[in-house]
Amino acid sequence: MHPRFGTGSSWRRRPLAVAVAPLALTAALTTTPAADGRALPRDLVCAPPQALVNGGFEEPRIKDADWSILDQSRVPGWATTASDRRIELWAGGLNGIPAAEGRQFAELNANEPASLYQDIATTPGSRLRWRLSHRGRKGVDTMDVLIGPPGGPLRNQGELSDGNTAWGTHTGSYVVPYGQRRTRFAFRAVRTAGGGLSTGNFLDGITFGSPPCLAVDKKVTNLSGHTWAEPGDILRYTVTVRGDGGDRADGVVLDDPLPAVVGYVAGSLAVEGPGASGPLTDAEDDDTGALLDGGRLRVHLGEGATRAAGGTLMPGARATVSFRVRVLPAGRGTLTRNTVTVGYTDRITATRHTSHSTVYTAIGSAADLAVTGTVRPSGPLAPSARAAYAFTVTNKGPAAATHPVVTVALPPGLAGVRVATADGTPCAVEGGRARCPLGTLGVGESARLTVTGTVRPGTPPGTELAVTAAVRADQPDPEPGNDTATVRVTVTARPTPTTPGPTPTRPPRPTTSPTSRPTPSAPSTSTRPGGPGGTGGSGSLAESGTGTLPLALLGAVPVGALLLLLARRRRPRRP
Structure with a gap:
């Protein structure tokens, strides 16, 4: 509703009880053996992020100290159940109300009571956290936080009630049920001090998703053009820090202790990305980076970074730190290892986490x-x-x-x-x-x-x-x-198979004349199976379908004779 109009009404405050469960990082830090046998941190790999977008309503940008009612298609990420599909944004300072974070914020409803929501892709079984800032417009306003599958039902996380003198901060968590791969995060007005549900309930700084996670990647380049480093070569180290989690990382600080076999090149420290303030000096002065005693570089990164504290990296944001070193003669014949550490804070759990990246450089003959x-x-x-x-x-x-x-x-x-x-x-x-x-x-x-x-x-x-x-x-x-x-x-309990030996040699056949042929034996007088005089028996190979020739005889019978015997065996008997 228009920021300068509204109606009065009585209100009643309800208590809010939202439990915040313990949370875990989306990616665990592991270690890998170093060349000298010690354990080194392995580069952190963040799990795929789950997060909503434009949680601060900073897009699209509107005029200073003004307000605007926009079609939902113009507000990235957000949608409404209102029939006119309109979303209302305010710029900080209008009517003396500052934004909780950034420059802009939203009013829950524009022209009619409805729900403001965002649907995100989620992983079943994961624990998602939410955080938001809420404020009343003419007094104490109350709204519901609803989470569930887009098609419903949505589960009420509790009522949030805040007055109009300051922003209130609220947090909670939600476990994604089995099979739910899209989840809706929604708000619904319950009461307003102005009376009409389309007026009041300001929202800002909304997050819903997985924890923060910073991925760190360090690379080294030999600027002298050699395949392997030599004493006197100039090396450039480049560290990229990327927000790969579902929430922002606060208090981002980079620490890089330089190896003893290299010397820092004065004035080479540079930072790019959010919060970068141009060229940095090496001294501990008013900028965000410095070379400390003992050859350690420290840089405060992110939006809002100062000489005393690290700033904020939002999901998807990227900061780059680069500097140069010169290889010292003492480094010849060594393998130089350089590990950079980036620390940051999860603002919901107030816990500190670190990410690492390590590079090796061979100096001299390798x-x-x-x-x-x-x-x-x-x-x-x-x-x-x-x-x-x-x-x-x-x-x-x-x-x-x-x-x-x-x-x-x-x-x-x-x-x-x-x-x-x-x-x-x-x-x-x-x-x-x-x-x-x-x-x-x-x-x-x-x-x-x-x-x-x-x-x-x-x-x-x-x-x-x-x-x-x-x-x-x-x-x-x-x-x-x-x-x-x-x-x-x-190891198995069964005997181990052995490689088959050579095939046994067959004893030599008796020498026979090429023209000689063995004379088949006379038919046996025994009765064939099933014939008159009995139900079983045996006969010669020539007479019986089940008769056999002794194994010793087979070796002495020429192939032609065997074929002859087989032919006689298959020949039908005359009646």
């Missing part, structure tokens, strides 16, 4: 050693069966690998273990581990080693016999993820 493995037999093994594992180490370059050593971890269920290189040189085995030094591997060269043993008697079925081989050399490895290979085989 050799990418890759390990692959196989086992034979590949199927399950029975106790006392023999197993043979084979591993191949390949140098993918770009430099030769000197003094490569393969360390093999052996399972306790394998007995009589022998580990040897391709030329038969045995490797030292002690305490369930074997150490196999290899010769220098040129680019493209490979070395092979074998692990053999038998399954210990009494090993329970289902036991996994896993052998792991890991390689290291003098040179840094630019791809540490392929330095290790694990091969597994399972």
Whole structure:
């Protein structure tokens, strides 16, 4: 309704009790082994977001300190059950009422009582959270929050009542039922201080969906043009922070401790995206980024970021931080690891979360050693069966690998273990581990080693016999993820199938003349099965359908004679 008109009415306030259940992040942070054996955070992968859009009614933009009644097609995301399909937006400052967030807000109804709503895609079983700001227009206004399938029924989350002197903030949660892949988030006026339901109940800052989640991606580029970094090269690090969750992330702060083998290039720090304030100095001054003591870069990101605190990244927003470093001579022959951490706050649960991204840079001569493995037999093994594992180490370059050593971890269920290189040189085995030094591997060269043993008697079925081989050399490895290979085989209670041996040789046939033919024996005097004189019996191959020829005789009968006998067998008897 027009902001300057309305009618008065009495009102009654109802208590609101909305339970907020504990919430979990949409993606768990895991760790992965580093090249030196320590655990490092793995880059966070956010679950697909579930969220409504335009929750602050910032689109479309209307004139300052003004109001506008628009067709719902012009207000992204939102719809109404009103017959005229109209939605009313206000700009902050009109009638002295500021927006709760941003610049604009909405009145629940425009010209007639109806529901304002938004339908979003949802995942059955997920717990969604909602948050909104609500305010009365002429006094205390009351509305319902309704959630459910678009076709109904909608479940009432409770009545919200707020006066006209300040915005009230309300939160809640909702578990998506099985099979419900679209969910409606709606509001319905209950009472207004002005009397008419089409007047009052201001709304702003609405969120409904999954928790916030920031995806972080860090990349390094050698600006000197070398394939591998060398002392004196300039490297550019670029960190992209993206809002991939269903809610905004508050207090976004980036921390990046620089490796000791690189030096920061003064004045190279830059930020792009929401809240970016132009070029940054390296000092702790009025801008949002600084180089701290100990070689640590800290940048406050997002809308509203200051020198003292991080700002806000909305779902879908992206911020980029870049800076340059120079490789120091002390870094030659090392594998440099750089991990960036981005912290942020979930405003509904008031909990702090972090995301990470790690990059590796090989400095000086580098050799990418890759390990692959196989086992034979590949199927399950029975106790006392023999197993043979084979591993191949390949140098993918770009430099030769000197003094490569393969360390093999052996399972306790394998007995009589022998580990040897391709030329038969045995490797030292002690305490369930074997150490196999290899010769220098040129680019493209490979070395092979074998692990053999038998399954210990009494090993329970289902036991996994896993052998792991890991390689290291003098040179840094630019791809540490392929330095290790694990091969597994399972123990079974059944005997292990063996490879069939050679076919037994048939004894030689007696020598016969090419023209000689054996004389068939005379028909037996026994009665054929089913014939006169009995119901069963046997006869020669020539007379009986079930008669057999002794196995020893088959080897001595020429093929032609056998064919003759078969022909006589199939010939019908004369009456």
